Amino acid sequence: MNILIAARLAFARILATKTRSGLTMLGIIIGVMALIALVSVAKGATSGIQDQFKGLGARNLTITGTTNQSITVDDVIEIAREPGVDIVSETVSGRATISSNQASTRAQVIGVDSDYKTVVDPDIFVGSFLPNVENTKNARLIVLSSSLASDLELDAYSINSTIAVGSTEFTVVGILDDADGFGTQGSAYIPLDTAFKYVAVPPYLSSITVQTTNEEIVPEVTANLTSLLKARHNISGEREADFVIVDASQLLDAIGTVQQFLSLLLGGIASISLVVGGIGIMNIMLVSVRERTREIGIRRAIGAQQSQILTQFLIEAIVLSLVGGIIGVIIGEIVAYFLAQLGEWNFALSPTMILASLGFSMFIGVVFGVWPARTASKLKPVEALRFE
Amino acid sequence: MAAVVEMSNVTKTYGEGSSIVKALDGVDIRIKKGEFVAIVGASGSGKSTMMNLIGCLDRPTTGVVKVAGEDLSELNDKKLTSLRNYAIGFVFQSFFLLPKTDALDNVATPLFYRGVPAKEARFRAMEMLTKLGMEDRYSHQSTELSGGQQQRVAIARALVTEPSLILADEPTGALDSKTGKQVMDLFADLNDEGKTIVLITHDLDVAKRATRRITLKDGKVINDERDKK
Numbered sequence: 001m002n003i004l005i006a007a008r009l010a011f012a013r014i015l016a017t018k019t020r021s022g023l024t025m026l027g028i029i030i031g032v033m034a035l036i037a038l039v040s041v042a043k044g045a046t047s048g049i050q051d052q053f054k055g056l057g058a059r060n061l062t063i064t065g066t067t068n069q070s071i072t073v074d075d076v077i078e079i080a081r082e083p084g085v086d087i088v089s090e091t092v093s094g095r096a097t098i099s100s101n102q103a104s105t106r107a108q109v110i111g112v113d114s115d116y117k118t119v120v121d122p123d124i125f126v127g128s129f130l131p132n133v134e135n136t137k138n139a140r141l142i143v144l145s146s147s148l149a150s151d152l153e154l155d156a157y158s159i160n161s162t163i164a165v166g167s168t169e170f171t172v173v174g175i176l177d178d179a180d181g182f183g184t185q186g187s188a189y190i191p192l193d194t195a196f197k198y199v200a201v202p203p204y205l206s207s208i209t210v211q212t213t214n215e216e217i218v219p220e221v222t223a224n225l226t227s228l229l230k231a232r233h234n235i236s237g238e239r240e241a242d243f244v245i246v247d248a249s250q251l252l253d254a255i256g257t258v259q260q261f262l263s264l265l266l267g268g269i270a271s272i273s274l275v276v277g278g279i280g281i282m283n284i285m286l287v288s289v290r291e292r293t294r295e296i297g298i299r300r301a302i303g304a305q306q307s308q309i310l311t312q313f314l315i316e317a318i319v320l321s322l323v324g325g326i327i328g329v330i331i332g333e334i335v336a337y338f339l340a341q342l343g344e345w346n347f348a349l350s351p352t353m354i355l356a357s358l359g360f361s362m363f364i365g366v367v368f369g370v371w372p373a374r375t376a377s378k379l380k381p382v383e384a385l386r387f388e
Numbered sequence: 389m390a391a392v393v394e395m396s397n398v399t400k401t402y403g404e405g406s407s408i409v410k411a412l413d414g415v416d417i418r419i420k421k422g423e424f425v426a427i428v429g430a431s432g433s434g435k436s437t438m439m440n441l442i443g444c445l446d447r448p449t450t451g452v453v454k455v456a457g458e459d460l461s462e463l464n465d466k467k468l469t470s471l472r473n474y475a476i477g478f479v480f481q482s483f484f485l486l487p488k489t490d491a492l493d494n495v496a497t498p499l500f501y502r503g504v505p506a507k508e509a510r511f512r513a514m515e516m517l518t519k520l521g522m523e524d525r526y527s528h529q530s531t532e533l534s535g536g537q538q539q540r541v542a543i544a545r546a547l548v549t550e551p552s553l554i555l556a557d558e559p560t561g562a563l564d565s566k567t568g569k570q571v572m573d574l575f576a577d578l579n580d581e582g583k584t585i586v587l588i589t590h591d592l593d594v595a596k597r598a599t600r601r602i603t604l605k606d607g608k609v610i611n612d613e614r615d616k617k
Contacts, residue, residue: 005493005500012488298484301445302545303473303501305466382445385484 006312010319024284025324027277028364032328032357033335034273038266039353040336044345046259058215059086060119061222061247063208063229070242072203075232079210082228084221087211089115090192094199098188099164102153108187109165110206111195119211122189127159127174130191138197142170143189146178151186165190168198218247271360277324278364285317285372296376297384310377317369318362325361329354391454392475392552392584393419393442398451399607400437411437412448413607419553419586424579426587426598434607436557439588443555444472456552473502477546481558483538485530485545491517492526495545502549516544520574536567543574553584560594572597 014021063079065071073090080088092111097104117129125146142163144154152163154172162169170190178185196202212221222245235241289296296309304312333349340347400412412434419425419442429435440446441453444460447468453460456475463471478484485494492513499509517523520540530538539559546554556575560568576597579585587598595601603611 005506009488016488292487294484295487298480298486299497299501300469301443301472301478301484302498303469303549305469305501308501382440385445385480 003311003315006315007319009312010316013316014320014323020284021320024281024320025277025327027280028274028321028324028361029277029328029331031270031274031277032325032361033332035267035270035357035360036329036332036353037335037339038270039263040332040347040350041339041343042259042262042266043350044336044340044343044347046255046262047345058248059212059218061210061212061218061225061245063210063225064244064246065204065206066242066244068206069204070233071205071208071229073205074203075229076205076208078228078232079208079225082221082224084212084217084224085210086213087115087119089113089119089209089211090205091116091207091209092192092195092200092204093187093206094195096165096199098148098152100152100154100158100161103151105148105151107148107151109195109199110187110189111192111200112189113192116189116209119209123177125175125177126156127172129174129176130189131173138193139191140168140170140194141173141191143174143176144172145176145185145187147185148188149175165198218249222247274360274364278321278368281317281320281365282368282372285313285320285369286375288316289313289372289376292376293379293384293387296379297381297387300379300381301385306377309379310373313373313376314366314369317373318365321361321365321369322358325358328361329357332357390421390457391418392421392423392456393417393586394452394454395441395448396452398441398448398453400434400441400446401449410607412441415451415607415609417602417609417612419584421552421584422579422582424575424585424587424597424599426589426595426601427604428589428592428595428601429604430590432606433604435588435590435604437607438604439555439557442553442586443476443478444468473498473549475552477549477551477554479539479542479546479554479556479559481561483530483535483542483562485533485538485541488529490527490529491522491533491541491544494530494541495548498545498549513544513548516548517541519547520544534567535563536570539563539567539571540574543571547578547583553586554578555586555588557588558590559587560591561589568594 063071076088076090079085090113093108095106096109098107098109112130122129127143129143130141142165144152149155149158154161154163154175156175158172159174161172163172164170165188200206210221210225212218226241226245229243230236230241233242299309337347395415395417398412398415399410402409402411415438427435427438437446441448441460442455444455447453447460455471458471460468486497489497492510495513495516496506496509499512500506504512514523514526517526520543522537522540522544525533525537525541530541533541554575559575560571563571572594575585575587579599585598587594589595599615601611601613602609
């Protein structure tokens with residue numbers, strides 16, 4: 001029998017028994033919906049972080065001290081001499097109370113050198129980043145992250161106004177756009193030398209950002225710098241280093257792994273509900289085969305082969321699961337859209353995910369439809385016809 | 389003339405051991421092309437078993453049943469099914485139309501199973517419905533048709549495949565006497581056109597409309613009479 005005719009018959013049955021078909025499909029609908037929504041959450045939540053890390057730059061690697069007194073300005077001089085190292089930027093940080101005329105809060109104050117702007121390239125919301133601080137040593141200039149600015153009740157018109165770090169007055173020269181930068185939220189930036197004066201103790205640094213000449217040599221430079229710093233800090237053998245070197249690719253890899261794991265975990269949980277939905281379909285199909293024993297008998301009598309009965313019931317199961325899958329995809333994408341709005345990440349339809357979900361629903365239909373369909377095809381015509 | 393149905397020394401038993409039931413016991417009959425035969429008997433006489441064998445729905449326990457020249461015992465399920473599709477046009481007591489299917493597709497279904505393209509199958513089904521005066525009911529489902537109309541659709545379904553014989557099981561059993569008579573008139577007309585018809589019934593008035601009556605009792609043929617021409 002023509003597959004189209006079998007499919008049309010299956011649709012006619014679904015429409016004729018709306019309540020039952022709806023309830024049968026519910027398992028698949030919920031399963032696919034959960035699959036789509038959960039995987040989109042896993043992707044959406046991590047892709048935001050990934051974008052932020054990409055902002056760090058693929059050529060960069062960051063050396064962070066594990067204690068307050070691990071890395072020093074002397075290390076920077078040595079690092080700058082290493083092959084493959086293009087620019088070295090150093091930062092110190094400390095916490096201080098920052099007050100505007102309206103409000104006051106504790107915040108991290110980061111002292112940055114003149115190369116920081118080149119290496120990290122922070123996004124400016126208004127004003128400018130610290131000007132070439134080499135020429136303005138000890139200048140009391142400050143750049144605020146936008147979240148800190150709003151904590152202090154400052155707005156775009158507050159450029160060139162004065163705020164206090166501890167008891168020292170600073171001039172606000174810029175406000176950053178937090179949305180695109182990583183690790184800038186809630187921080188304030190001042191020139192390095194100024195920081196050594198007010199919030200940190202020389203010669204110790206909190207981090208060194210190294211920009212290499214190109215992406216490919218990042219691992220090599222990482223290895224060289226590790227041995228250089230170990231030697232300088234007298235660390236040998238099993239002793240743990242007092243610094244950590246991280247490059248953007250490592251972070252991206254780590255986040256990628258987390259994303260994959262999250263997707264697999266959440267997708268796996270959702271798949272279980274799909275399988276449960278499949279069992280629901282099998283259950284109803286078995287009931288349906290029993291109820292339609294006489295119809296099967298009639299069909300066999302007028303010349304339906306076993307294979308044609310099998311196909312008909314298999315297609316019914318597939319149509320049930322596929323229609324359920326389509327409804328599930330639609331609801332799932334709507335849910336994913338609203339979750340994206342809530343979580344403030346980008347919503348994107350993933351054709352792969354949609355096709356995979358539909359394919360999986362179809363697969364479920366086949367797997368759980370085979371048994372009822374076989375049962376139907378194996379009925380003896382004589383007995384099926386007599387069935388009341 | 390060629391025999392459409394040939395039964396030689398046919399027995400059919402059900403069950404095993406002490407509960408064994410002999411439904412047919414040494415039946416020998418030949419039904420030729422163009423005959424209008426009624427198989428008559430009380431319930432339990434073996435009528436239904438006859439119908440299952442002639443309808444290629446079952447195989448005999450011993451003996452030979454040939455339908456359209458094919459020995460049923462030598463056919464596997466697939467070939468037996470094919471034989472049903474090509475050789476037999478079934479008409480059942482309760483019409484047995486397919487649910488959720490309109491009259492046109494009900495008639496076309498045996499052709500679908502045979503692999504006739506949908507368009508052609510529906511065209512031939514429509515021709516047959518027209519022949520039986522049901523053309524304006526083609527889009528109705530069985531629940532929207534009266535008993536007589538349903539039986540006409542069922543007869544159209546039996547005829548559309550141009551079978552070797554029409555096998556009707558109590559075709560008037562679920563109809564009132566007036567509609568029943570109309571259906572029997574229809575069978576008589578079809579027989580006049582040369583169709584072979586086998587009628588299974590317990591109703592002697594219905595059996596009188598046939599030109600030959602085979603009477604069964606306890607699985608044996610006890611009477612086989614032909615109308616004199």
